[in-house]
Every structure is written in C-alpha cells, then in structure tokens.
Amino acid sequence: MKTSNPVLARLGQAAERERAAGYAPAGAYGQPSGQAYPTAAGYPTQAGYPAAPPTVQPMTVDDVVVKTVTLLGITGLSAAAAWILVPDAMLFGAWIGAAVVGLVLGLVISFSRVANPALVITYAVVEGVFVGLASKVFQEIAGHQGIVLQAVVATFGVFFLMAALYKMKVIRATPRFTRGLIAAMAGVFAVMLINLVLALFGVDTGLRSGGGLAIVFSLVCIVIASLSFVLSFHEVEEGVRLGLPQRYSWTAAFGILVSLIWLYIEILRLLSFLQGDD
Structure with a gap:
C-alpha cells in the first residue's frame, strides 16, 4: 500500500504486521505441533491449529465520526463546567494555564507515534476549560452578548462546508497543497508567538488589538484553519485505505478537534473585533 504521507505509510506497515500476527501455525506459543488446542468455547480447532488471537480491527470512517462526536461532547461539558465553576478572580490565570497545558498535550499527541486514547481525552478536557473560559471572557467580561452562539454556528457551518467541498473533490490534499498549507500554518x-512575546514586553503590534490589521490577520487565520480540515479528512481517508488499527481513529478525531477549536477561537475573536467595544 502506497501513500504520499510517510507517517501513514509506516503506520500502515505496522498494521499489516499486527494483522499477520493474528494467525499462528501449530507449534506456536511453545506448544508441540499437531496437537489439538481448546478454543474459547472448549472445542479443539481444525487440523490441530491453536485458536488465533483476535485480529486487529481496522479503523473506519464511522469510528472517526463517533470518536470526534465523543471528544466534542467532552470538550463541551468541560467548557460549560469551567464557565460555571471558575470564579472571575481566577479566570485569567486558569485560562492561561489551560492554554499552556493544552499546547503541551497537543504537541505530545502530535509527535507521538502511538495512539493514546486517554491522552486525547485529557486534551479534550483541558481544551474544554480553555474554550469555556475564553468564551466567558468574550461574552461576559468584554460584554459581547450572543457572540458565543454566533461563533459556534459559524464554526460548524465552515466545517460542514469544507466536508462537502472535500466530498465533492473540489479541494484535495495534493502534495503541493499539503506543503503550502503546512508552511502557512507554521x-x-x-x-x-512573536506577537505574544512582544506583548509581554508591552509592544502592541496591532495584530490582536481590534483594528484593521487585526481583522485581516484573523481572516487569514480563519482561512488557514478552515483549509486544515482538508488535511484531517485526507488523513482519515488514507488511514482507512491503509487499514490502520481502530485505535488510530482517536488520533484522527484529535486532528479534527484541534482544527475546530482553533477555528472557533479565531471566529470568536473576529466577531469581537467587528462588534467593537459596545
């Protein structure tokens, strides 16, 4: 099986080895050949072969959909809990803390070669806190009433639009597209990062201050975040084609969740710029 993504190719090869390990000839597991072995039901297998261990289940699109919905539910519940439970006096500290922890977890998951559902779920909880507190800041502290609902509707509207465009093959993750988008994201x-460091030293670049430059930068971020769904859809498609183990559906769902959160925050920020300080 060939793919332009070397990581997916390696994972596909690993999946083939795991599936091959699901079948063992007589004499495996230290038992003499030719002997009948009891199966889980208590009956010997045919020709004296031992019962094969369960084969590795390949992931499907449905697996990714279920995992994505699950992560979104966890993120939403965590966001609601953070909005209600975190007092205003601790809001900014908790917001920054969740952002830092979420960034670290995201990097660990992204560069790990092993799918870790527990780590992905933990990321969803932490990012839920971040999203919930960010939403509270924009709507309650800054006074932009209704902005959260508008951002949620816009985010999922963009997501379904990109899914439709990908399904109709209007946009495809060609090697040139992938390289260009990754470069743009970087x-x-x-x-x-540079803007954040400068802000810590009191330097206002205007990228996040609500002026014309801030609006343009937010629009650029929204476009890039929207296009990142194409890479996520392509990874799901390739993962299914390569027969990656079912547990990697968590990793695919994680990629979609990251794009959704980034897109939501950028839309939230843009809406706050457009509404002004009223």
Whole structure:
C-alpha cells in the first residue's frame, strides 16, 4: 500500500504486521505441533491449529465520526463546567494555564507515534476549560452578548462546508497543497508567538488589538484553519485505505478537534473585533 504521507505509510506497515500476527501455525506459543488446542468455547480447532488471537480491527470512517462526536461532547461539558465553576478572580490565570497545558498535550499527541486514547481525552478536557473560559471572557467580561452562539454556528457551518467541498473533490490534499498549507500554518504560528512575546514586553503590534490589521490577520487565520480540515479528512481517508488499527481513529478525531477549536477561537475573536467595544 502506497501513500504520499510517510507517517501513514509506516503506520500502515505496522498494521499489516499486527494483522499477520493474528494467525499462528501449530507449534506456536511453545506448544508441540499437531496437537489439538481448546478454543474459547472448549472445542479443539481444525487440523490441530491453536485458536488465533483476535485480529486487529481496522479503523473506519464511522469510528472517526463517533470518536470526534465523543471528544466534542467532552470538550463541551468541560467548557460549560469551567464557565460555571471558575470564579472571575481566577479566570485569567486558569485560562492561561489551560492554554499552556493544552499546547503541551497537543504537541505530545502530535509527535507521538502511538495512539493514546486517554491522552486525547485529557486534551479534550483541558481544551474544554480553555474554550469555556475564553468564551466567558468574550461574552461576559468584554460584554459581547450572543457572540458565543454566533461563533459556534459559524464554526460548524465552515466545517460542514469544507466536508462537502472535500466530498465533492473540489479541494484535495495534493502534495503541493499539503506543503503550502503546512508552511502557512507554521508561518502563522510563528507570527503569533512573536506577537505574544512582544506583548509581554508591552509592544502592541496591532495584530490582536481590534483594528484593521487585526481583522485581516484573523481572516487569514480563519482561512488557514478552515483549509486544515482538508488535511484531517485526507488523513482519515488514507488511514482507512491503509487499514490502520481502530485505535488510530482517536488520533484522527484529535486532528479534527484541534482544527475546530482553533477555528472557533479565531471566529470568536473576529466577531469581537467587528462588534467593537459596545
């Protein structure tokens, strides 16, 4: 099986080895060949072969959908709990703490070669706290009433639009598209990091202050975040084609969740700029 993604290719090869390990000839597991072995039901297998261990279940699109909905539910519940339970006096500290912890967890999951459902679920909980507190700041503290509902509707509207465009093959994750989008994402994150460092030293670059430059930058981030769904859909498609183990559906769902959260925050920020300080 061939794919342009070397990571997916390695995972596909690992899946083939796992599936091959699901069948063992007589004499495996230290038993003499030719002997009948009891199965789970208590009956010997045919020709004296031992009962094969369960084969590795390949992931499906449905697996990814279920995991994505599950993570979204966890994120939503965590966000609601943070909104209600975190007092205003601790709001900004908890918000920054959740952002830092979420970033670290995201990097660990992204660079790990092993799917870890527990780690992905933990990320969803932490990001739920971050999203909930960010939403509270924009709507309650900054006074932009109704902005959260508007951002949620816009976020899922963009998501379903990108899913439809990908399904109709209007946009495809070609090698050139992938390289260009990854470069754009790296550039945007570098600009964000530099802007954050400068802000800590009291330097206002105007990227997040609500002016014309801030609106343009938010629009650029929204476009890139929207296009990142194409990479996520492509990874799901390739993962299913390569027969990756079912547990990797958690990793695929994680990628979609990251894009959804980024898109939501950028739309929330843009809406706050457009509404002004009223």
